[in-house]
Amino acid sequence: MKLNTNFFITSDLHFEHERLPSFETRPVGFEEVIVKNWNKTVKADDNILMLGDLTLGNKEKTLYHCLRLNGNKYMLLGNHDNKSPNWYLECGFVVVEPIFKIFKDEQENEVRVLFTHEPIFPMPKDIHVGKKKIFYYNIHGHRHGNTHHVGDKPLTDRHIDIIVTGK
16 A cells, blocks of 8 residues: 555544444444445545544444445554454455655645554654754544543644544
Protein backbone atom coordinates (compact mmCIF):
# COMPACT_ATOMS: atom_id res chain seq x y z
CA MET A 1 0.00 0.00 0.00
CA LYS A 2 1.31 3.41 -0.93
CA LEU A 3 -0.44 6.11 1.06
CA ASN A 4 -1.10 9.30 -0.88
CA THR A 5 -3.60 12.14 -0.87
CA ASN A 6 -6.15 9.96 -2.68
CA PHE A 7 -7.10 7.98 0.43
CA PHE A 8 -10.20 8.20 2.58
CA ILE A 9 -9.42 7.96 6.29
CA THR A 10 -11.85 6.59 8.88
CA SER A 11 -11.71 4.95 12.28
CA ASP A 12 -13.60 3.13 15.00
CA LEU A 13 -16.43 1.55 13.04
CA HIS A 14 -17.09 -0.78 16.00
CA PHE A 15 -19.44 -3.07 14.08
CA GLU A 16 -21.53 -5.22 16.45
CA HIS A 17 -20.65 -3.21 19.56
CA GLU A 18 -23.99 -3.74 21.27
CA ARG A 19 -23.48 -1.18 24.04
CA LEU A 20 -22.11 1.62 21.85
CA PRO A 21 -25.48 3.33 21.19
CA SER A 22 -25.99 3.68 24.96
CA PHE A 23 -22.93 5.92 25.46
CA GLU A 24 -22.29 7.45 22.06
CA THR A 25 -24.45 9.29 19.54
CA ARG A 26 -24.93 6.23 17.35
CA PRO A 27 -28.43 4.82 16.86
CA VAL A 28 -29.32 1.18 17.35
CA GLY A 29 -28.52 -0.45 14.00
CA PHE A 30 -25.78 2.09 13.26
CA GLU A 31 -23.95 -0.49 11.13
CA GLU A 32 -26.47 -0.11 8.30
CA VAL A 33 -26.10 3.68 8.41
CA ILE A 34 -22.30 3.34 8.18
CA VAL A 35 -22.49 0.91 5.24
CA LYS A 36 -24.99 3.14 3.40
CA ASN A 37 -22.99 6.35 3.94
CA TRP A 38 -19.67 4.63 3.16
CA ASN A 39 -20.94 3.37 -0.18
CA LYS A 40 -22.45 6.75 -1.09
CA THR A 41 -18.97 8.25 -0.68
CA VAL A 42 -16.47 5.48 -1.49
CA LYS A 43 -16.39 3.99 -4.98
CA ALA A 44 -15.18 0.49 -5.86
CA ASP A 45 -11.65 1.58 -6.82
CA ASP A 46 -11.13 4.11 -3.99
CA ASN A 47 -8.61 3.49 -1.21
CA ILE A 48 -9.51 3.64 2.47
CA LEU A 49 -7.30 3.58 5.55
CA MET A 50 -9.23 2.55 8.67
CA LEU A 51 -7.39 3.53 11.85
CA GLY A 52 -8.57 0.60 13.97
CA ASP A 53 -11.45 -0.88 15.97
CA LEU A 54 -13.29 -2.50 13.11
CA THR A 55 -15.61 -4.89 14.91
CA LEU A 56 -16.55 -6.60 18.12
CA GLY A 57 -18.63 -9.14 16.20
CA ASN A 58 -18.01 -12.70 15.18
CA LYS A 59 -16.78 -13.64 11.72
CA GLU A 60 -20.24 -14.13 10.21
CA LYS A 61 -21.56 -10.75 11.34
CA THR A 62 -18.32 -8.97 10.46
CA LEU A 63 -18.32 -10.46 6.96
CA TYR A 64 -21.92 -9.34 6.50
CA HIS A 65 -20.97 -5.71 7.10
CA CYS A 66 -17.46 -5.55 5.68
CA LEU A 67 -17.95 -7.36 2.39
CA ARG A 68 -20.62 -4.81 1.45
CA LEU A 69 -18.18 -1.89 1.85
CA ASN A 70 -16.77 -0.41 -1.37
CA GLY A 71 -13.10 0.22 -1.97
CA ASN A 72 -9.63 -1.14 -1.36
CA LYS A 73 -9.58 -1.33 2.43
CA TYR A 74 -6.52 -1.15 4.68
CA MET A 75 -6.51 -1.01 8.45
CA LEU A 76 -4.34 -0.44 11.48
CA LEU A 77 -5.12 -2.65 14.44
CA GLY A 78 -6.88 -0.91 17.31
CA ASN A 79 -7.34 -1.90 20.92
CA HIS A 80 -10.46 -3.95 20.03
CA ASP A 81 -8.87 -5.69 17.02
CA ASN A 82 -7.60 -8.93 18.50
CA LYS A 83 -7.88 -11.29 15.54
CA SER A 84 -5.13 -12.36 13.15
CA PRO A 85 -4.26 -10.27 10.08
CA ASN A 86 -5.62 -13.14 7.95
CA TRP A 87 -8.99 -12.93 9.74
CA TYR A 88 -9.28 -9.25 8.75
CA LEU A 89 -8.09 -10.01 5.22
CA GLU A 90 -10.93 -12.50 4.85
CA CYS A 91 -13.22 -9.65 5.93
CA GLY A 92 -11.82 -7.44 3.16
CA PHE A 93 -9.21 -5.43 5.09
CA VAL A 94 -5.44 -5.61 4.65
CA VAL A 95 -3.72 -5.05 8.00
CA VAL A 96 -0.86 -2.50 7.90
CA GLU A 97 1.45 -1.04 10.54
CA PRO A 98 1.09 2.57 11.73
CA ILE A 99 2.17 4.86 8.90
CA PHE A 100 4.59 7.78 8.90
CA LYS A 101 4.22 9.94 5.80
CA ILE A 102 5.89 13.18 4.71
CA PHE A 103 3.85 15.56 2.58
CA LYS A 104 4.79 19.01 1.20
CA ASP A 105 2.58 22.05 1.52
CA GLU A 106 2.24 24.88 -1.02
CA GLN A 107 5.39 26.59 0.33
CA GLU A 108 7.40 23.33 0.15
CA ASN A 109 7.40 22.99 3.95
CA GLU A 110 7.39 19.42 5.22
CA VAL A 111 4.23 18.16 6.88
CA ARG A 112 5.07 14.97 8.76
CA VAL A 113 2.06 12.86 9.65
CA LEU A 114 1.83 9.75 11.78
CA PHE A 115 -1.33 7.68 11.33
CA THR A 116 -2.12 5.64 14.47
CA HIS A 117 -5.08 4.20 16.32
CA GLU A 118 -4.38 5.91 19.64
CA PRO A 119 -2.92 9.43 19.93
CA ILE A 120 0.83 9.61 20.46
CA PHE A 121 2.67 11.55 23.14
CA PRO A 122 4.71 13.61 23.24
CA MET A 123 4.11 15.32 19.92
CA PRO A 124 7.37 16.44 18.27
CA LYS A 125 7.81 20.20 18.18
CA ASP A 126 7.75 21.99 14.84
CA ILE A 127 11.19 22.73 13.42
CA HIS A 128 12.44 25.70 11.42
CA VAL A 129 15.23 24.92 8.96
CA GLY A 130 16.27 28.15 7.29
CA LYS A 131 13.16 29.49 5.59
CA LYS A 132 11.47 26.08 5.59
CA LYS A 133 9.39 24.59 8.37
CA ILE A 134 8.68 21.03 9.44
CA PHE A 135 5.24 20.48 10.95
CA TYR A 136 4.12 17.35 12.81
CA TYR A 137 0.60 15.92 12.99
CA ASN A 138 -0.93 12.76 14.44
CA ILE A 139 -4.07 11.54 12.71
CA HIS A 140 -5.66 8.97 15.00
CA GLY A 141 -8.87 7.37 16.16
CA HIS A 142 -9.76 5.85 19.51
CA ARG A 143 -10.92 9.01 21.28
CA HIS A 144 -14.46 9.10 19.79
CA GLY A 145 -14.46 12.87 19.69
CA ASN A 146 -13.18 13.36 23.25
CA THR A 147 -10.52 15.82 22.18
CA HIS A 148 -9.51 17.30 25.51
CA HIS A 149 -7.23 14.89 27.35
CA VAL A 150 -5.86 11.37 27.31
CA GLY A 151 -5.41 10.70 30.99
CA ASP A 152 -3.42 13.68 32.21
CA LYS A 153 -2.04 14.48 28.74
CA PRO A 154 -3.80 17.25 26.82
CA LEU A 155 -4.33 16.76 23.12
CA THR A 156 -2.88 19.45 20.88
CA ASP A 157 -4.12 21.18 17.75
CA ARG A 158 -1.83 18.75 15.89
CA HIS A 159 -3.82 15.71 17.09
CA ILE A 160 -6.61 15.04 14.62
CA ASP A 161 -9.25 12.59 15.86
CA ILE A 162 -11.04 10.70 13.10
CA ILE A 163 -14.43 9.37 14.20
CA VAL A 164 -17.51 7.75 12.71
CA THR A 165 -20.84 8.69 14.25
CA GLY A 166 -23.28 6.42 12.45
CA LYS A 167 -25.78 9.26 12.01
